[in-house]
Amino acid sequence: MxxxxxxxxxxxxxxxxxxxxxxxxxxxxxxxxxxxxxxxxxxxxxxxxxxxxxxxxxxxxxxxxxxxxxxxxxxxxxxxxxxxxxxxxxxxxxxxxxxxKTDGWKKRMVDRFNPITVLGAGILSMFMQLANGVTMLGQLAFDLLRFLRAPQRGPWREISANIYSIGYKALGITALVGFLIGIVLSYLSANQLRTFGASTFIVNILGMAVIRELGPVLAAILIAGRSGSAITAQIGVMRVTEELDAMSVMGISHGFRLIMPRVIALAVSMPLLVAWTDLLALLGGMTAARLQLDISYSYFLRQLPDAVPVANLWLGLGKGAVFGVLIALTACHFGLRIKPNTQSLGAGTTASVVTSITVVIVADAIIAILFKDVGI
Incomplete structure (x- = not known):
């Protein structure tokens, strides 16, 4: 040269x-x-x-x-x-x-902050995203009907791969967090119960709190941060590499091949992860109760069915399935909205995780109000 x-x-x-x-x-x-x-x-x-x-x-x-x-x-x-x-x-x-450089080399003036404009833009953006979510939900219903009509042509490989990556690979982190939360909750409750001479009610507090609320919510938050972000990033990378455009050119449905397998995988995996988290959280709580209140494992297990009606278990597992569907839809929604650049990929993944966790908490509050008389 x-x-x-x-x-x-x-x-x-x-x-x-x-x-x-x-x-x-x-x-x-x-x-x-x-x-x-x-x-x-x-x-x-x-x-x-x-x-x-x-x-x-x-x-x-x-x-x-x-x-x-x-x-x-x-x-x-x-x-x-x-x-x-x-x-x-x-x-x-x-x-x-x-x-x-359309305006020469002069410094551009910064637009003044207008709170009404910002509020209006935020409300319009929220309604647009809700409309897109409803559209995605309707498309999911049609894809599920298509899948039920011809299950032999369904994306079984994608479903099984997502169950493995979302469910099996999350067993370690959910077990660790569940066990530690059980220990913390048991230690905090034990100090108060010992004061009032009601040590045996540790079974009621742990069982109801873990099986009905903490287990589903903890598992959902962990999966939203771990798997929800991964789903958004995967679809976003497909947008950046133009794989989504190639699928459209070949006539392959995004909903049938990308969204539906992940929704089914999360709907199947989440109840199992909730049960796994409940089990480890109760184990951590029993361990702390044994050390703090001298309550044996056998007594804890004998009293648990009487302290916590089985309806709470089914309610917790049902919450897990609902949370899984919401996380999958939110992650896919933000993944499809990503533009073909790296900055949009990072912002979309962050927004997906934050929105997924918010949606899970809101849905948990609504379910708690609707089923307040179930299992109590």
Missing amino acids: DRPTTPAIDIKRQDGTCRIALQGDWTALALADCGGARDLRSQLKSLANAPDSAEWTLAGVDRLDHIGAQLIWQAWQGKLPTHLTADEGQHRVFARIASL
């Missing part, structure tokens, strides 16, 4: 006219190798106030890239001079820079 020619500026003034000729290579490499690059910048800065009658010629410029063109563009104050001699390729480079 030839070594770049040193850039230079030749200024000639004759009979009241100014002729400015640029020579050499005006590229990033040439400017970096040039020991007098600072002098070139100062010369260009002094030419910023050159008269409109000045004649500029780039005939002596061998190579020109965006770095060199931007330095020249600054000397021209964001517009082409009246008298310019340049070839077609050089004109294209400057046209590209002009399209990026």
